[in-house]
Structure formats: C-alpha cells, structure tokens
Amino acid sequence: MIQSTQGGAATHAPLLAIEGLTKSFGKVEVLRSVDLGVAKGEVVTVIGPSGSGKTTLLRCVNFLETYDSGSIRIDGREVGYKDAGGRVRRGERELAGIRADTGMVFQSFNLFPHLTAAENVMLGLRKVRGKSKAEARAAAEHWLSRVGLGHKADSLPGELSGGQQQRVGIARAVAMEPKILLLDEITSALDPELVGEVLEVVRSLAAEGMTMLMVTHEIAFARDASHRIVFMADGKVAAAGPPSEVLAAASHNQRLGAFLARFRASHF
Amino acid sequence: MGYHLNFNLIWRHFDKLWGGLILSLELAVLSIAIGIVIGLVLATWYVSAGRVARAVIGAYVEFIRNVPLILLVYLVFYGLPKALNLAYDAPTSFVATLSIYSGAYLVEVFRSGLEAVPRGQLDAGKAIGLTPWQRFFHVRLPTMIRITLPALSNTFISLFKDTSVASVIAVPELTYGAQWINFNTFRIVEVYLVVTAMYLVTGYGLLFALRLVERRFRVR
Numbered sequence: 375m376i377q378s379t380q381g382g383a384a385t386h387a388p389l390l391a392i393e394g395l396t397k398s399f400g401k402v403e404v405l406r407s408v409d410l411g412v413a414k415g416e417v418v419t420v421i422g423p424s425g426s427g428k429t430t431l432l433r434c435v436n437f438l439e440t441y442d443s444g445s446i447r448i449d450g451r452e453v454g455y456k457d458a459g460g461r462v463r464r465g466e467r468e469l470a471g472i473r474a475d476t477g478m479v480f481q482s483f484n485l486f487p488h489l490t491a492a493e494n495v496m497l498g499l500r501k502v503r504g505k506s507k508a509e510a511r512a513a514a515e516h517w518l519s520r521v522g523l524g525h526k527a528d529s530l531p532g533e534l535s536g537g538q539q540q541r542v543g544i545a546r547a548v549a550m551e552p553k554i555l556l557l558d559e560i561t562s563a564l565d566p567e568l569v570g571e572v573l574e575v576v577r578s579l580a581a582e583g584m585t586m587l588m589v590t591h592e593i594a595f596a597r598d599a600s601h602r603i604v605f606m607a608d609g610k611v612a613a614a615g616p617p618s619e620v621l622a623a624a625s626h627n628q629r630l631g632a633f634l635a636r637f638r639a640s641h642f
Numbered sequence: 643m644g645y646h647l648n649f650n651l652i653w654r655h656f657d658k659l660w661g662g663l664i665l666s667l668e669l670a671v672l673s674i675a676i677g678i679v680i681g682l683v684l685a686t687w688y689v690s691a692g693r694v695a696r697a698v699i700g701a702y703v704e705f706i707r708n709v710p711l712i713l714l715v716y717l718v719f720y721g722l723p724k725a726l727n728l729a730y731d732a733p734t735s736f737v738a739t740l741s742i743y744s745g746a747y748l749v750e751v752f753r754s755g756l757e758a759v760p761r762g763q764l765d766a767g768k769a770i771g772l773t774p775w776q777r778f779f780h781v782r783l784p785t786m787i788r789i790t791l792p793a794l795s796n797t798f799i800s801l802f803k804d805t806s807v808a809s810v811i812a813v814p815e816l817t818y819g820a821q822w823i824n825f826n827t828f829r830i831v832e833v834y835l836v837v838t839a840m841y842l843v844t845g846y847g848l849l850f851a852l853r854l855v856e857r858r859f860r861v862r
C-alpha cells in the first residue's frame with residue numbers, strides 16, 4: 375500500500391499548485407475556478423462525469439490548452455504565462471522547456487507511428503535532453519524493460535497491441551524524468567483484458583514515488599493507488615480528500631453518489 | 643491495299659527515341675524535385691498563414707490548375723523572355739514551367755496531408771518538449787510524407803507523360819524524337835506504336851517501383 379503524504383504536504387508549497395483556474399471554449403465555461411494541489415510524490419486521481427472538464431484540466435497543466443485566468447504553478451513557476459507588464463503568453467521555446475518537465479500519457483496513446491518503440495522514447499531524449507544516440511538508446515531500453523517491453527524495442531506501434539502501445543507511451547513520458555506525470559484515462563481505449571498490464575505499470579511508478587495527476591474511470595484502482603481523489607462536476611471540484619473519505623461521501627453528496635452508482639455493480 | 647508494317651527505319655533511328663526517353667525522365671525528375679520544394683514550402687506556409695497569404699497561394703494553385711499546360715509552356719518560353727528581357731533555352735524553360743505546374747498540384751497534396759496528421763501526434767510532440775520546428779520535422783513531416791506518398795507517385799507518373807508537351811518548343815524528348823523520325827521516314831504508324839509502348843512500359847515500371855517504395859514506408 376502507498377503511504378499518504380497528506381501530513382507533510384501541508385507544510386510545503388505543493389509541486390503543482392492550481393488556483394482559481396478558469397477556461398472557456400467560446401461561450402462554454404469548462405473550468406470554473408478550480409483549485410488543486412499535488413505534493414511531490416503524491417498521486418491524485420480526478421474522477422467525474424464525462425464533460426466535467428477533467429481532460430481540459432490536465433491539458434492546461436502542460437499548456438496543451440491555454441487558460442483564461444487563475445494560475446498553474448509547477449515548482450512555483452507559472453506554466454503558460456509570465457508577468458511582463460501584464461499577463462503574457464510564454465514563448466514557444468520556454469513552453470517546450472516547461473512541457474519537457476511535465477510528462478503526459480494520452481487516452482489514444484498518440485505514439486509516433488513511423489518510429490519504433492525505442493525511437494518513440496528516444497526522440498525527446500535526443501532532441502530535448504540532448505543525449506547522444508547511445509545514451510538515449512540505453513535509456514529507452516531501460517524504460518521499455520521497466521514496462522515489460524524490452525523485447526519490443528524495435529517494433530513499430532502498428533505491430534503492438536493497445537496495451538503494449540500504451541506502455542510505450544508511459545515509457546516515452548517517464549524517460550524524460552518529468553517532475554509530474556499526467557495520465558488521462560489511459561486505459562479507456564483498451565480491451566478489458568489489457569487494462570491490468572497498464573495499471574500495473576502505473577502502480578509500480580506510484581510505489582517509486584512518481585508524482586502523478588491522473589484521470590480514470592477505474593474507481594477501484596483509484597481507491598487503491600491514490601493518496602487523494604478529486605471529484606469534478608461542471609468544471610468545479612465538488613469533493614476532494616483521501617479515497618475512503620471521498621467515496622464514503624457518496625452517501626450525502628448526491629452527484630457523487632449518482633456518479634459512483636454506475637461503478638458499484640462492477641467494481642465494489 | 644494494306645499498310646505493311648516495317649520497323650527497320652525505326653530501329654535505325656532508335657537512338658533518337660532512347661535519348662528522348664532519358665531526357666523525358668530527366669525533365670520529369672527535375673520538375674518534380676523542384677515542384678516538391680515549391681509544394682512543401684507553400685503548403686507549410688499555407689497551414690500557418692493568415693488570410694492574405696492563403697489567398698495568394700490559393701490564387702496560384704487555381705491559376706495553374708485552370709490553364710492548359712501547353713499554354714503555360716508557350717507563355718514561359720515565348721512570353722516571359724520578351725516581357726522581362728530574359729534569355730533561357732527550351733529545356734530550362736520547360737523544367738521551370740513543369741516545376742511551377744507540379745508545384746501547384748503538390749501544394750494541395752501536401753496541404754491536405756499536413757492537415758491529415760492526427761492532432762494527438764502533435765500533442766505528443768509538444769508534451770515531450772519539442773519546439774515547433776522539431777515537431778514539424780520529426781512528427782508532422784514524416785507522417786505527412788507517408789500519407790501523401792501515393793498521391794506523390796501518381797503526380798510523378800502524370801508529369802512523366804506531360805513531358806511530351808515539351809515537343810512543342812523543340813525539346814528533344816521522346817515525343818519530339820517520334821516526330822523527328824516520322825518527318826524523316828514517314829513510318830507514322832510504326833514510330834507511334836513504338837513510342838506508345840515506350841511510354842507504357844516506362845510508366846508501368848515507374849508505378850511498380852513507386853508502389854514498392856510506398857509499401858516500404860507504409861505505416862498502419
């Protein structure tokens with residue numbers, strides 16, 4: 375079992391600090407003043423109904439989406455904007471540097487289809503981290519072994535199963551040694567029998583102290599693997615706390631109760 | 643009275659046809675190479691450009707696609723040198739024309755190819771910290787090339803056939819060689835039979851080779 379870092383986290387500024395975050399797509403307000411902190415080594419899981427803004431929240435954290443107001447700080451540094459006589463969008467090079475320290479794993483894997491598993495992992499190591507080909511290859515082989523794919527290093531994504539592709543996706547993200555890993559429903563596109571192998575990798579990363587902010591519909595997994603669960607509804611944090619508390623709150627939080635009822639039958 | 647086929651005179655002058663075929667291929671290869679550069683640059687510009695630049699690029703594409711090639715060939719060979727007081731030989735003029743011509747078609751091919759690269763791949767490139775140029779070269783371009791390879795092959799085969807238009811400004815390519823032999827031997831049926839066969843065999847050979855290349859680079 376993973377130990378909670380709740381007590382310690384309170385005394386330090388969190389690694390990821392989101393405050394008053396708002397974001398609209400046109401007229402639609404998708405995030406409505408979201409506050410959320412993730413301490414170093416902490417695993418926080420975001421759950422909530424479809425359309426509640428979970429993906430948007432994660433995408434804002436590495437600035438794949440711009441945000442309208444509020445702040446997102448990683449290690450105290452604002453992600454997308456700087457204060458230069460007003461709120462100014464950071465330049466592309468600066469953004470690239472910030473994103474390199476923020477790993478992301480996608481629901482649809484998003485591997486580079488023309489590159490082998492190893493090359494997928496190596497691209498960022500070579501072009502962003504400036505490693506030599508040999509160093510990058512060694513790191514890629516190390517991480518692919520860690521996700522159980524040492525023997526698939528030279529396979530193209532199209533030759534791999536969904537579960538294998540997603541594990542390459544994880545290796546590609548963690549090989550960059552990010553400060554925090556963002557995981558957006560990474561098992562939702564997988565056949566049920568392939569979900570376990572991917573969650574196992576996430577569990578082992580958590581056990582090693584990787585800081586993670588993830589979105590998942592695997593409630594049982596969220597309960598076991600996270601330090602904290604955040605329930606989002608309508609672009610707001612509707613409930614947050616240790617898994618046992620949040621899941622127990624379902625009895626008096628109607629929306630949460632309704633949301634979780636869908637999972638009860640199969641997962642509890 | 644029947645027409646008796648006699649290929650002897652064709653074989654005697656076959657060097658004209660062989661040399662013409664080689665020149666046709668050279669014209670096509672040069673033109674598509676330059677056309678690819680034009681197409682890539684303009685397509686890349688187009689997908690990130692504002693409305694004015696898009697309108698200009700769009701106008702170029704529309705103009706070229708709606709004017710017969712033979713007219714463009716005359717314009718560039720006879721018109722431009724007069725208008726701008728330039729001097730260049732016929733093969734150069736033709737390569738320039740066919741490059742501009744193929745460039746217009748390839749802008750469209752590359753533009754739709756660039757837009758067909760899945761958003762998720764670009765997001766993944768961003769997420770590992772690649773800069774915009776790195777994302778373009780290492781993510782967008784390789785996928786786009788693979789998507790557009792079949793269209794690129796078809797364009798090249800078309801261009802190879804289009805080189806026959808160069809005969810109107812006396813570039814000694816394959817069709818011009820055929821005309822020369824016809825004028826000098828009057829074996830019109832034989833020469834055009836042979837030349838047709840040469841275009842067919844070369845065209846199919848190219849198509850076969852290019853399909854092999856496509857298969858090599860195909861990604862699921």
Ligand SMILES: Nc1ncnc2c1ncn2[C@@H]1O[C@H](COP(=O)(O)OP(=O)(O)O)[C@@H](O)[C@H]1O
Nearest residue numbers: 399402404422423424425426427428429430431
């Ligand atoms: N690029 C976009 N343009 C317009 N609307 C969007 C875009 N992305 C998401 N949305 C809308 O924002 C809302 C939240 O979406 P999302 O963050 O994907 O929710 P979740 O991940 O919780 O299902 C939805 O109503 C969705 O339709």
Ligand SMILES: [Mg+2]
Nearest residue numbers: 428429430559
């Ligand atoms: Mg989502």
